[in-house]
Amino acid sequence: xxxxxxxxxxxxxxxxxxxxxxxxxxxxxxxxxxxxxxxxxxxxxxxxxxxxxxxxxxxxxxxxxxxxxxxxxxxxxxxxxxxxxxxxxxxxxxxxxxxxxxxxxxxxxxxxxxxxxxxxxxxxxxxxxxxxxxxxxxxxxxxxxxxxxxxxxxxxxxxxxxxxxxxxxxxxxxxxxxxxxxxxxxxxxxxxxxxxxxxxxxxxxxxxxxxxxxxxxxxxxxxxxxxxxxxxxxxx
Ligand code: 4GN
Numbered sequence: 001x002x003x004x005x006x007x008x009x010x011x012x013x014x015x016x017x018x019x020x021x022x023x024x025x026x027x028x029x030x031x032x033x034x035x036x037x038x039x040x041x042x043x044x045x046x047x048x049x050x051x052x053x054x055x056x057x058x059x060x061x062x063x064x065x066x067x068x069x070x071x072x073x074x075x076x077x078x079x080x081x082x083x084x085x086x087x088x089x090x091x092x093x094x095x096x097x098x099x100x101x102x103x104x105x106x107x108x109x110x111x112x113x114x115x116x117x118x119x120x121x122x123x124x125x126x127x128x129x130x131x132x133x134x135x136x137x138x139x140x141x142x143x144x145x146x147x148x149x150x151x152x153x154x155x156x157x158x159x160x161x162x163x164x165x166x167x168x169x170x171x172x173x174x175x176x177x178x179x180x181x182x183x184x185x186x187x188x189x190x191x192x193x194x195x196x197x198x199x200x201x202x203x204x205x206x207x208x209x210x211x212x213x214x215x216x217x218x219x220x221x222x223x224x225x226x227x228x229x230x231x232x233x234x235x236x
Contacts, residue, residue: 004085005034006035006108007087007111008154009039009112009113010038010114011117012145012150014119017147018040021154027158030158039079045075046071046074048070054067054071054072055120065120065121069127072124072127076114080112088134089132090134090153091123092118093135094140097137098139099138099152101176102176104157108160115146115153116132119146138152179231179232180217180218180221183220198212
């Protein structure tokens with residue numbers, strides 16, 4: 001069990017979008033067990049004008065608005081002030097490094113992750129240059145905001161923290177560890193319209209079951225994601 005919790009801070013103009021991820025399943029339990037803590041900062045609280053806006057027109061013209069430097073800067077100072085542990089400021093954007101399962105072990109070592117959720121056309125470049133430590137992406141597509149990527153980061157990191165998932169083996173044998181997909185899994189009943197659970201899985205022979213699972217993990221990977229096997233070869 002880890003001694004220190006991971007602190008997540010999120011800077012967003014839509015704080016209520018995050019309510020659902022606190023309330024359900026593994027994340028809810030991890031918060032209850034004080035393995036993680038999540039603090040949401042409403043960027044509008046750090047607005048520098050009376051109308052509480054945080055965006056402005058883009059220099060050089062063109063459609064769309066940009067989030068201003070100063071509200072973001074003030075929000076990050078506030079996020080850092082609340083926790084003395086070393087923090088990393090992460091900007092979520094399609095220009096970031098694309099998250100892969102093997103990056104998660106890097107994040108679970110961190111004490112405090114501050115996620116900046118962009119909206120509109122993004123944020124002032126000077127904030128990225130001077131305040132952001134790392135720019136990350138969840139994949140090669142564009143969303144309306146960084147909120148969903150922040151939730152995905154928090155979900156993927158939290159479930160990998162030792163002590164969060166009850167079953168130690170579920171982390172070792174799941175998809176993507178060792179760059180392989182999971183094998184097919186079955187539960188009751190044994191027979192669904194003559195689709196019968198493979199008999200080895202009912203045999204109780206653990207060695208045979210392990211072999212079957214590895215074989216079908218390889219088969220799944222070869223059929224569905226052959227690119228993962230190529231990665232494996234290149235690494236060695
Ligand atoms: C991140 C943010 C996609 C990702 C985003 C991603 C908000 N879309 N692939 N949308 O991780 C331009 C500036 C779009 C803000 C950004």
